[in-house]
Amino acid sequence: MTGFAVLVLRDLRLVWRRPGDVAVVLAFFVVATTLFPLGIGPETNLLARLAAGVLWCAALFASLLSLDRLFASDYDDGVLDLLLLAPWPLELAALAKCAAHWIVTGLPLAVLAPLLGVAFGLDAKSLLVLAATLAVGTPTLSLIGGLAASLTLGARRGGALLALLALPLCIPTLIFGASAVETSVSGEGFGVHLAILTALALVSLATLPWAMAAALRQGGE
Amino acid sequence: MPDLHFLANPARFRRFSQRVLPALSFATVLALAVGLYMALVQAPPDYQQGQTVRIMFIHVPSAWLAMAGYGLLAVLGASLLVWRHPLAALMARATAPVGAVFAAVCLLTGSLWGRPMWGTYWVWDARLTSMLLLFFLYLGHIALSRAYDNSDRGDRAAAILALVGVINLPIIKFSVDWWNTLHQPASVMKLGGPSIHPTILVPLLWMAASLTLLFVLLVLLRTDTEIDRRRLELADLQA
Amino acid sequence: MAPPHTPPRLEAPLLEVLDLACQRGGRRVFEGLSLVLEAGVLLALTGANGSGKTTLLRALALLVPLEAGVVRWQGKDVAADREFWRGQIAWLGHLDGLKGDLMVRENLLIAERLRGGDGSRVDAALATFDLTNLASRAVRTLSAGQRRRTALARVVASGAVLWLLDEPLNALDAPAQTALRTALATHLASGGLAIAATHTALEIPGARTLELGVA
Numbered sequence: 001m002t003g004f005a006v007l008v009l010r011d012l013r014l015v016w017r018r019p020g021d022v023a024v025v026l027a028f029f030v031v032a033t034t035l036f037p038l039g040i041g042p043e044t045n046l047l048a049r050l051a052a053g054v055l056w057c058a059a060l061f062a063s064l065l066s067l068d069r070l071f072a073s074d075y076d077d078g079v080l081d082l083l084l085l086a087p088w089p090l091e092l093a094a095l096a097k098c099a100a101h102w103i104v105t106g107l108p109l110a111v112l113a114p115l116l117g118v119a120f121g122l123d124a125k126s127l128l129v130l131a132a133t134l135a136v137g138t139p140t141l142s143l144i145g146g147l148a149a150s151l152t153l154g155a156r157r158g159g160a161l162l163a164l165l166a167l168p169l170c171i172p173t174l175i176f177g178a179s180a181v182e183t184s185v186s187g188e189g190f191g192v193h194l195a196i197l198t199a200l201a202l203v204s205l206a207t208l209p210w211a212m213a214a215a216l217r218q219g220g221e
Numbered sequence: 222m223p224d225l226h227f228l229a230n231p232a233r234f235r236r237f238s239q240r241v242l243p244a245l246s247f248a249t250v251l252a253l254a255v256g257l258y259m260a261l262v263q264a265p266p267d268y269q270q271g272q273t274v275r276i277m278f279i280h281v282p283s284a285w286l287a288m289a290g291y292g293l294l295a296v297l298g299a300s301l302l303v304w305r306h307p308l309a310a311l312m313a314r315a316t317a318p319v320g321a322v323f324a325a326v327c328l329l330t331g332s333l334w335g336r337p338m339w340g341t342y343w344v345w346d347a348r349l350t351s352m353l354l355l356f357f358l359y360l361g362h363i364a365l366s367r368a369y370d371n372s373d374r375g376d377r378a379a380a381i382l383a384l385v386g387v388i389n390l391p392i393i394k395f396s397v398d399w400w401n402t403l404h405q406p407a408s409v410m411k412l413g414g415p416s417i418h419p420t421i422l423v424p425l426l427w428m429a430a431s432l433t434l435l436f437v438l439l440v441l442l443r444t445d446t447e448i449d450r451r452r453l454e455l456a457d458l459q460a
Numbered sequence: 461m462a463p464p465h466t467p468p469r470l471e472a473p474l475l476e477v478l479d480l481a482c483q484r485g486g487r488r489v490f491e492g493l494s495l496v497l498e499a500g501v502l503l504a505l506t507g508a509n510g511s512g513k514t515t516l517l518r519a520l521a522l523l524v525p526l527e528a529g530v531v532r533w534q535g536k537d538v539a540a541d542r543e544f545w546r547g548q549i550a551w552l553g554h555l556d557g558l559k560g561d562l563m564v565r566e567n568l569l570i571a572e573r574l575r576g577g578d579g580s581r582v583d584a585a586l587a588t589f590d591l592t593n594l595a596s597r598a599v600r601t602l603s604a605g606q607r608r609r610t611a612l613a614r615v616v617a618s619g620a621v622l623w624l625l626d627e628p629l630n631a632l633d634a635p636a637q638t639a640l641r642t643a644l645a646t647h648l649a650s651g652g653l654a655i656a657a658t659h660t661a662l663e664i665p666g667a668r669t670l671e672l673g674v675a
Binding site: 003006007010013014017018076077078079081082083084085086087088089220221 | 518521523524525543544546547549551553554555556557558559560561562566570571573574575576
């Protein structure tokens with residue numbers, strides 16, 4: 001078994017031991033999206049138009065919520081030093097941490113979002129599109145968030161700073177994710193949006209692990 | 222390409238800046254005075270926009286400089302990470318707030334111009350939105366570089382951020398343009414292109430040059446201050 | 461216990477450090493530091509707080525950038541092949557490097573697999589530090605001394621040639637200190653090398669000492 005797989009499985013096992021951390025994130029997602037109809041009013045047409053943006057923004061916030069501990073927990077107990085000293089590339093270790101984060105937040109969010117979409121009056125096809133865009137888009141969010149988490153390792157006011165760094169970089173994903181659902185609602189094609197979301201994920205995958213590894217090495221100094 | 226490597230040493234930079242700063246300050250004030258006369262008095266009012274076109278003489282160069290400033294941050298970040306130039310860190314620290322201020326000036330003048338032209342202070346125009354996001358990227362850089370007790374760590378974290386940011390800027394710009402065409406047809410503001418009349422173009426370029434001088438002057442002054450601050454920090458450590 | 465690795469019986473020095481200099485937080489911690497160590501040697505780093513013991517250990521592991529100087533392993537610059545070099549090192553930092561939510565044995569197995577090993581030495585290492593009956597306790601329920609023993613067992617289980625230990629005696633009671641000395645003696649006898657930053661004398665026969673001065 002490669003170090004990459006060991007690290008992903010270790011993180012999943014740690015989450016399994018403390019499922020509360022993930023449950024809180026998903027609960028936040030549900031509660032935050034429920035607030036919008038209460039704030040805006042229950043008019044179905046309006047809600048259906050806002051659904052894409054609301055669900056995508058809430059998913060973005062929820063996936064950032066759990067990120068400040070992504071590397072900080074390993075930093076605090078000294079395990080980060082062991083990862084820095086593992087005889088395989090640190091880039092892969094950073095990627096493994098993000099992969100584990102995506103499995104326990106991005107993926108559940110993509111599954112959960114269509115259920116909430118029903119309450120916003122989305123049609124069946126748009127619900128599927130919503131799930132698909134989140135499944136393709138959330139890996140990018142995990143990677144960008146992972147970069148912000150590695151950059152703020154050991155910083156004062158880490159959590160708020162992490163959001164300030166990550167949110168502007170997440171905007172392209174948000175725009176194409178939400179607009180894919182929107183075009184689906186208005187009955188147009190959404191293939192281009194999905195293609196661009198995939199491209200964004202691939203660009204992040206190809207560039208961000210290096211930036212993360214560089215930031216982690218600095219954090220280890 | 223002139224060899225600027227000799228400036229990498231802070232002490233040598235100090236001697237260089239002390240020689241250059243007085244002349245540069247004088248040139249900046251003079252250029253701005255002439256430029257403002259050209260822009261505010263000499264240039265004719267636009268047949269559509271009236272007197273408000275004069276806002277453009279500040280607005281457009283600010284946008285250019287805000288973008289160029291982020292590019293400079295990325296170059297400084299690369300030279301800090303790759304060659305470990307000590308001066309690059311100090312200069313990045315000096316540049317980020319100046320760039321942020323130019324982005325803010327661009328946003329403010331844009332909304333002041335928008336009030337008479339669009340009837341509202343803020344429109345989700347593609348260019349204004351992109352500039353707003355650039356402003357956020359500046360804020361992140363400033364906050365990150367100052368978030369550590371060990372300022373070296375902050376400098377290098379911010380350098381990585383600047384490099385990632387500069388790769389993302391075109392992507393952000395592209396997605397905002399896309400979003401804009403999706404949500405509202407054609408932007409109202411049209412300025413630029415070869416059709417622009419020389420009576421407007423000359424003052425615009427002059428103002429751009431003067432504000433560039435101002436940008437450079439501010440960065441050099443602030444870098445000087447950063448060198449002093451870092452020296453005090455080191456003196457504290459030795460004590 | 462079987463020797464964890466085949467001893468490289470070389471007359472040539474295993475580890476050479478030439479003219480090393482390091483900074484921490486903008487301050488030069490040490491400079492012009494040179495060392496030559498053969499297989500089977502324990503080097504104790506002593507010196508007051510802030511004299512740079514931890515920084516030297518981290519510099520040897522290439523966790524902090526070297527301001528000047530070179531580290532050679534079997535005659536080759538370690539910076540040339542960092543992954544190989546990391547594979548030679550077993551690390552004990554001032555933090556234990558253990559996950560509180562994982563069990564003692566799990567911690568060791570995962571750490572070993574992250575190093576690319578198969579974990580075959582884990583049970584023997586646990587026995588060395590009398591941890592066998594704590595093997596399925598979550599680390600967060602252990603005392604500080606028990607955690608330190610677990611971290612030391614992780615070092616032993618790695619089978620690495622070079623041990624870098626930061627205050628290995630911290631929080632250890634007398635039996636655990638004896639266990640550490642036995643483990644160190646076995647490691648050195650099989651051709652290993654150990655560098656330990658310590659306040660308390662390790663009392664290992666033949667140990668060399670390097671005192672770092674306050675800069």
